[in-house]
Amino acid sequence: MRLLATSDLHLGHRANRDALVALPPHPDDWLIVAGDVGERVDHLVFALETLTPRFARVIWTPGNHDLWCPPDATDRTRGQARYDELVAVCRSFGAITPEDPYPEWPDGTGTRIVPMFLLFDYSFRPPDVPLDAAVRWARETGVGASDEQFLDPQPWPSRAAWCHARCDLTEARLAALPAGEPTVLINHWPLRYDLARPPRVPRFSLWCGTMRTSDWHRRFHARVVVSGHLHLRTTLWRNGVRFEEVSLGYPRDWHADRGLAWYLRDVLSDASPTSARFAPGRDPFFDHPIDV
Numbered sequence: 115m116r117l118l119a120t121s122d123l124h125l126g127h128r129a130n131r132d133a134l135v136a137l138p139p140h141p142d143d144w145l146i147v148a149g150d151v152g153e154r155v156d157h158l159v160f161a162l163e164t165l166t167p168r169f170a171r172v173i174w175t176p177g178n179h180d181l182w183c184p185p186d187a188t189d190r191t192r193g194q195a196r197y198d199e200l201v202a203v204c205r206s207f208g209a210i211t212p213e214d215p216y217p218e219w220p221d222g223t224g225t226r227i228v229p230m231f232l233l234f235d236y237s238f239r240p241p242d243v244p245l246d247a248a249v250r251w252a253r254e255t256g257v258g259a260s261d262e263q264f265l266d267p268q269p270w271p272s273r274a275a276w277c278h279a280r281c282d283l284t285e286a287r288l289a290a291l292p293a294g295e296p297t298v299l300i301n302h303w304p305l306r307y308d309l310a311r312p313p314r315v316p317r318f319s320l321w322c323g324t325m326r327t328s329d330w331h332r333r334f335h336a337r338v339v340v341s342g343h344l345h346l347r348t349t350l351w352r353n354g355v356r357f358e359e360v361s362l363g364y365p366r367d368w369h370a371d372r373g374l375a376w377y378l379r380d381v382l383s384d385a386s387p388t389s390a391r392f393a394p395g396r397d398p399f400f401d402h403p404i405d406v
């Protein structure tokens with residue numbers, strides 16, 4: 115029995131859908147799906163129709179793409195209503211969402227599996243860049259994010275406000291867990307700035323998380339932290355805690371001949387053989403060290 119993880123299935127792409135359908139059953143394992151299943155509710159339905167019969171349990175968190183809605187679309191939900199719709203879909207398939215009680219991993223350690231939905235608030239930026247200049251600062255290097263057009267935060271006044279509401283709610287739930295109880299923290303966006311600056315587009319960090327979660331891995335006793343979003347698969351350590359970026363990504367980001375099963379990360383295995391797949395010891399963020 116393993117706790118496996120993936121994210122960024124991006125089922126709008128045919129090759130990714132084919133890989134999902136070809137995934138063999140894992141009847142003893144649980145599967146984390148950490149966001150960016152696709153841009154449409156139908157993509158989540160397709161994913162859960164395929165995955166829930168093949169795994170003992172499926173744990174889901176949303177990503178930015180899952181929340182997208184074209185500004186002029188009248189036939190689709192947006193903002194909080196979209197999130198609520200996705201949660202309802204998950205529940206109809208028995209998948210665990212960030213709105214559900216945190217299930218316990220049955221290895222006798224009391225470990226809680228914690229899917230979170232925390233968004234981003236533009237705080238992953240250097241201290242000398244003011245918030246109101248941040249998006250312009252990113253655009254100076256040609257970096258932008260479609261979230262600016264497609265991720266409608268309504269009824270929240272801004273994406274940052276929605277992020278802060280999510281952090282408040284999630285932080286309170288985590289603080290209410292029994293003292294010292296270990297966790298597996300799961301969020302689409304990385305929890306730390308130093309793990310959220312893609313080397314080729316470091317200013318994309320604006321859309322990658324919030325400084326509010328920088329120390330959550332220590333405060334909430336994480337055995338491992340699972341995220342996606344960057345399409346940069348890594349296994350890295352901070353303060354003795356393992357951080358797993360488990361994305362599949364767009365077809366250009368993975369090798370179809372390996373199949374999806376190759377990319378599922380065994381996140382509670384301390385000696386994860388998958389670590390070796392991603393150049394152990396090499397930290398793609400090393401050129402951008404920051405202490406937070």
Ligand SMILES: [Fe+2]
Nearest residue numbers: 122150343363
């Ligand atoms: Fe993605």
Ligand SMILES: [Fe+2]
Nearest residue numbers: 150177178343
């Ligand atoms: Fe994403």
